[in-house]
Amino acid sequence: MNRHNNNSKANLTRESLRRRHKPFYKKKFFIISLILVIILIIGILIFWKTNTSNNDTHTTQPSHKIEKVRPKKETKSKKTTKKKPTKKQKAQKVEKEPTSKEQKSDNNTEQKKEPAKDSQQKAQTNQIKNAGTYNDLTYDTDWYTFKISNQIKLIKDANGDPALLVKYNYTNKTQNNEVPQKVQNTAIMIKQDGQQLNPTSATGDYTTIINNSNTGQVQPGKNFDGALIVKVKNTDSEITMYFKNIQTNEWLDTTQPLKLK
Structure with a gap:
């Protein structure tokens, strides 16, 4: 037997002898059994934690019991009893009444009062002799004279669009300072192809005269050389100026045609 064992040991290689003499933990x-045990322990721990967490969630969920709510008793509003006014309060009311009447009378007097300028204008409208005439490039009324010059030309406005520039001489016949633009806006209308042309802004050398015409005031009995500018939609069509009757606010029958070419 010993000889057989010796012969078998002699036939083994060094690698097989090394494996045979390895300690058990190598x-x-x-190693495989140890890994399986660790995996089993981890699985048990995970299963235990999930069960405990589910139990906790079930215990923390609120109950869905239905509770009956008793209706609240309606609180009746207490009737407020009006206190009778005392003698002193009655006396105070009697004293306050004349002041309110005085205020009403003051309001009536204020409503009856009118500004001096408005009253003058009303008096002027009632005494108008020349409500508006147009002849030979001159638009004349009792309030002003608006004489159109021969300097009517096509120019470019501030936006570079075609515009019509009309120079004029304005005479103030009223007793107050007046702005020439007021006449342009209220008593003169310029149309082309049946549509009213709108004012526009000037540029270059015409800026000063247009700004002075729009903002400057003319004293009573004084003259002013001004100009108006409107935006033109068509540089070929004829333009027509209309003038108003200052008493009836209707347009005069006489108009001024303006040929652009």
Whole structure:
């Protein structure tokens, strides 16, 4: 037997002898079994934690019991009893009444009062002799004279669009300072192809005269050389100026045609 064992040991290689003499914790069987045990322990721990967490969630969920709510008793509003006014309060009311009447009378007097300028204008409208005439490039009324010059030309406005510039001489016949633009806006209308042309802004050398015409005031009995500018939609069509009757606010029958070419 010993000879057989010796012969078998002699036939083994060094690698097989090394494997045979390995300690048990370095052998494959032990390592595999250890890994399986660790995996089993981890699985048990995970299962235990999930069960405990589910139990906790079930316990923390609120109950869905239905509770009956008793209707609240309606609180009746207490009737407020009006206190009778005392003698002193009655006396105070009697004293306050004349002041309110005085205020009403003051309001009536204020409503009856009118500004001096408005009253003058009303008096002027009632005494108008020349409500509006147009002849030979001159638009004349009792309030002003608006004489159109021969300097009517096509120019470019501030936006570079075609515009019509009309120079004029304005005479103030009233007793107050007046702005020539007021006449342009209220008593003169310029149309082309049946549509009213709108004012526009000037540029270059015409800026000063247009700004002075729009903002400057003319004293009573004084003259002013001004100009108006409107935006033109068509540089070929004829333009027509209309003038108003200052008493009836209707347009005069006489108009001024303006040919652009």
